[in-house]
Amino acid sequence: MITRSPILLQRHDETEPLPVPPAWQAQLAGAIRDPAELCRRLGLDARWHPGAEAGHALFEVRVPEAFLVRMRPGDPTDPLLRQVLPLGEEAVPAPGFVADPLQEAAHTPARGLIHKYDGRVLLIASPACAVNCRYCFRRHFPYGDNAPSRAQWEATLDTLRDDPTIREAILSGGDPLAASDRQLAWLVNRLEAIPHLTRLRLHTRLPVVIPDRVDDALLDWLGKTRLQKVLVLHVNHANEIDDAVVAACARLKAAGVTLLNQSVLLRGVNDSRDALAALSERLFEAGVLPYYLHVLDPVAGAAHFDVSDDQARELVAGLRDMLPGFLVPRLVREIPGEGSKTPL
């Protein structure tokens, strides 16, 4: 298990030249970024190395220690490892699998803003993620290296202010919680000054990948906002939810946050009725309701994760037999040009 260094827990002393970064930032900075190291740490034999290097060249490896410790060493089929280990298959072109499957580039009226659906907008609050998921539809997204500057945010905020039909701001990314609490508090403060906004939503994987992200500084700005708060986690397998994740969820709930989860249906990770049922049960133990189960977006490099529509429907029909209705996620696809996610 991760143990936090006592040094990192110390308060900032005015005599020190630099503030000590929060524990989660140190964990993020220390994430594994070398495919050979990932293989070595998980006890994978030399057979896996060339594929890991080839995939890494297309989309870099990033796996924080706190996520790694939930994997079974020596098991290349581990459902968490499958999500983050690059494979040689990523370099094999597959018909229909393209760089920008959602055509998001066509829906960005201002920097950092994606407005596709009525009443709600996505804000790219951070281009970075805590973990790089191999199936990610944004693996080729041209974020650039930096989030928008404050001046660019002002232009984006003007767009929201001028459109009273927008009720909800969704902080997304990348992962919005990869941004600092100082930046997020600033942004949320500006958002809540827009009278027609009523809800703040975060789409984030960080409380799962690095549970220490849910610290006092985060809960401070999140707890204070007048906006109603929804946090949509991204968990694909029950093994991702360890005790630290349960504790992080409890803290978020205590701050008045509604917790939902979205998953992606992934071959070799969660493509069985039992895996999906265990995920729903485990989510609910952590106080989280399943929201969406997405079929894979056809992004280049991810074809080996694909599950057919027929199998997807069959799996969810099976879930309906096993679980109460509130633990069955909605099976959806994102189709470019549609005004919402499309149920299958």
Ligand SMILES: *Cc1c(COP(=O)(O)O)cnc(C)c1O
């Ligand atoms: C998925 C998505 C949303 C949120 O959709 P909901 O159905 O409200 O969860 C909003 N904007 C964009 C661009 C999206 O892709």
Ligand code: SF4
């Ligand atoms: S956390 Fe989300 S946005 Fe980031 S790589 Fe994973 S799936 Fe993509």
